[in-house]
Every structure is written in structure tokens, then in C-alpha cells.
Amino acid sequence: DAGITQSPRHKVTETGTPVTLRCHQTENHRYMYWYRQDPGHGLRLIHYSYGVKDTDKGEVSDGYSVSRSKTEDFLLTLESATSSQTSVYFCAISGTGRSMNTEAFFGQGTRLTVV
């Protein structure tokens, strides 16, 4: 168990409302990622972080923002949720110590439904 927790695990929200998903790790991993998983698309990277307050965009970042004010927390915000953002969202962590270990540890996912 890599000590990574996502919250909430399930959420239903209305179109146009803001939504924040939280990822919390207890492993002091440097890298944190947010992916979305949709049928037929696999895992697509939304945003990632390589340190506190250091973030960058992934391939599907439009409509999403992130923040990392502490090593252990990485927040994903949908400023104004749309139905196309209905998906399963996974947080992942990697990279500890001086030798970069590329193994990614995933949370259990957040199932978000926008109605």
C-alpha cells in the first residue's frame, strides 16, 4: 500500500458547478499526477506536479486546474463542470529518493458524474 488516498470516491454534480478532487499521499513522493480514464481512451494525463507549487499541463488540461501547496496534497479543480468531464479520475504518485523510481502508484479513483 503506497499510502495514496483520493476523496471523494464518488460524486454527482450539476453542470456549471465547481468541483474539487483531492489526492493525499503519505509517501513523500515528488511527482503527483491526475489522469482521467474513459472507455476506449485509456489513461489520459490532465496535469502533473514535480514539486510544491510546480505544476504543468498534460494532454487534456482544458477545463481543469490544479494546485499543490504541500508535498502530500494535490488538488484537481473543475472550475465549471461539463458533461464531457464525466469520468473516472485517478491520482498517481512516483519518484522518491535520489534515484528516480518510475513506478507509479495509483489511488482507487474518483467516479465523477456531471448531470
Next chain:
Amino acid sequence: TQLLKQSPQFLSIQEGENLTVYCNSSSVFSSLQWYRQEPGEGPVLLVTVVTGGEVKKLKRLTFQFGDARKDSSLHITAAQTGDTGLYLCAGFLIGGSYIPTFGRGTSLIVHP
């Protein structure tokens, strides 16, 4: 554009059969990983291959990294119902990127 192409997309077999799934790209990778994901869970790492031509075995699973480091395969011998899941490959591009890029996955169902 899909950087890593996995095939087949779906596979439905009987217990005891052998199977191979593929992960292909036109790009060169410093390493490739294979993950397995079970329903309702996040992916879990099976193996990382680093050297071109490398072969790694994990019980009934055999992983191979292509000589040119552009492709990889996963072979399962005598599949069991417990092998059912989504198999994902992930690659790290040459240049030191630590950001994994995932393929779309192969969904495997093994029937008893």
C-alpha cells in the same frame, strides 16, 4: 495522436489458453512498463523493462522489450481467471522525462 498503440483492444479466451498482447510505437523509449488494472481499482505495476531486447518473467507472464526500444509484448501462458483485467503499457520517452504516457489498454477476460 496515440503515442503507444496497444493491440488487441479486447481479448476473450478460455482458461488454459496462451495469449500475447502488444504495445507499439514509432518513438524510442528509455523504458516501458506494464500495469494491470482490476475493476474498481487503480492500475498496479507488473514490470519495468529498460534494456533493448530484455526479457523478464513473472510466473506465467513473459515481458519483452524490442531491440530498438519502440515496442513491447506481454505473453501469458496457460491463462487463469485471475488474469482477467485491463493491461496497460506505459512508456518514458528518451530525454529524461519522468512522465509516463499510457496506451489505451487491452481488456482481457479469461473464462473458466
